[in-house]
Amino acid sequence: xxxxxxxxxxxxxxxxxxxxxxxxxxxxxxxxxxxxxxxxxxxxxxxxxxxxxxxxxxxxxxxxxxxxxxxxxxxxxxxxxxxxxxxxxxxxxxxxxxxxxxxxxxxxxxxxxxxxxxxxxxxxxxxxxxxxxxxxxxxxxxxxxxxxxxxxxxxxxxxxxxxxxxxxxxxxxxxxxxxxxxxxxxxxxxxxxxxxxxxxxxxxxxxxxxxxxxxxxxxxxxxxxxxxxxxxxxxxxxxxxxxxxxxxxxxxxxxxxxxxxxxxxx
Numbered sequence: 001x002x003x004x005x006x007x008x009x010x011x012x013x014x015x016x017x018x019x020x021x022x023x024x025x026x027x028x029x030x031x032x033x034x035x036x037x038x039x040x041x042x043x044x045x046x047x048x049x050x051x052x053x054x055x056x057x058x059x060x061x062x063x064x065x066x067x068x069x070x071x072x073x074x075x076x077x078x079x080x081x082x083x084x085x086x087x088x089x090x091x092x093x094x095x096x097x098x099x100x101x102x103x104x105x106x107x108x109x110x111x112x113x114x115x116x117x118x119x120x121x122x123x124x125x126x127x128x129x130x131x132x133x134x135x136x137x138x139x140x141x142x143x144x145x146x147x148x149x150x151x152x153x154x155x156x157x158x159x160x161x162x163x164x165x166x167x168x169x170x171x172x173x174x175x176x177x178x179x180x181x182x183x184x185x186x187x188x189x190x191x192x193x194x195x196x197x198x199x200x201x202x203x204x205x206x207x208x209x210x211x212x213x214x215x216x217x218x219x220x221x222x223x224x225x226x227x228x229x230x231x232x233x234x235x236x237x238x239x240x241x242x243x244x245x246x247x248x249x250x251x252x253x254x255x256x257x258x259x260x261x262x263x264x265x266x
Contacts (some may be wrong), residue, residue: 004057004143004244007169010039010084011230011238013219015206016051019063024049025074032082034222036239040142044088045204046151046173047100052208053091054124057098064093067113072103079107085141088173088202089116089150097130102150102173104139116150117159125152135265136160143244144168151175154187154201158263162195165257168247172201178215185218189226194250196224205236224250 012031017023028044035042046052049071053060063237065203071090079086085106092115100116117134120126121145134150147167151174153159160170167244170191176184184203192199198221204254205216221230224247230240 005243007040007142008036008038008198008241008243009041009169009221009240010035011043011044011200011202011232012222012236013045013205013216013220013232014236016045016048016204016208017049018209019053019059021049021063021071025071029078031237032078035082035237038081038146039084039239040201040257041085041087041146041171042082043171043173043200043202043204044086046089046175047091048088048204050091051204052123052125052175054128055210057128060091060098060128061093062096062234064091064204064211064246066093067101067251072105072111074103075103076109076111079105080109081108085170087148098128099128099132100125100150102148103138104141104146104148106141112137112148114148114150116153118150118152118156120152138167144242146171154184154191156190157194157216158265159262160191160195161261161263162197162257165251166197167195167197168196168244169200169242171196172199174201174203174212176203176218178213181215181218184222187227188220188222192222192224193226194255194256196247198223200240200242204246208255 089102102114104112145167217232
């Protein structure tokens with residue numbers, strides 16, 4: 001990677017008002033007012049504007065939006081206002097099909113969208129949402145290459161594999177239950193170590209209407225050695241600085257990436 005300045009990334013770990021886009025957008029606006037002024041990227045939980053609606057396809061359809069809808073429109077406005085990139089996922093509708101659609105919205109008006117590839121069948125996600133068919137995207141932003149995945153994608157190391165150091169930061173947006181928090185933490189550290197990258201992962205907190213609890217403080221920033229750099233203490237706003245120089249030096253001193261096996265993702 002080319003050397004650049006440090007990247008300041010802010011994670012927002014918050015409860016989600018179930019099915020209430022207006023309340024969740026208002027919460028986002030309040031949090032943005034309290035983040036550090038020099039933040040480069042803001043990362044939100046999976047389905048930050050509605051919650052994980054899986055009780056019925058009709059319920060999800062009633063809340064789904066097209067890419068031209070209010071949620072993405074407001075995210076573009078906020079990204080421009082604060083001069084940050086905003087990352088998360090929303091409940092999307094395309095050609096009468098529903099997707100858990102991740103976004104990376106840039107302050108210049110560009111955006112990158114990705115439909116979650118691995119749907120959590122044990123929680124009924126596959127009965128409501130359609131599976132994405134593309135690989136997780138890698139986005140270039142302010143001197144860093146960033147790969148974006150969604151929740152259950154994290155469990156699949158081949159899908160997350162960093163081929164020839166193609167990305168520097170793995171962004172993970174999630175609704176990961178507290179009952180499996182030990183697996184979440186272990187997988188985040190494993191993805192960071194095996195891919196020699198930073199991992200920035202945001203999980204929601206609180207309890208959803210189905211009684212599923214999400215642990216406060218589970219959102220993490222992890223470095224390429226698996227060391228936790230930041231996590232929630234009291235405020236839902238968590239900020240860390242990622243150093244391109246430290247990452248490049250580590251990859252040069254310990255170039256395990258050169259010995260990785262070739263593979264083809266289908």
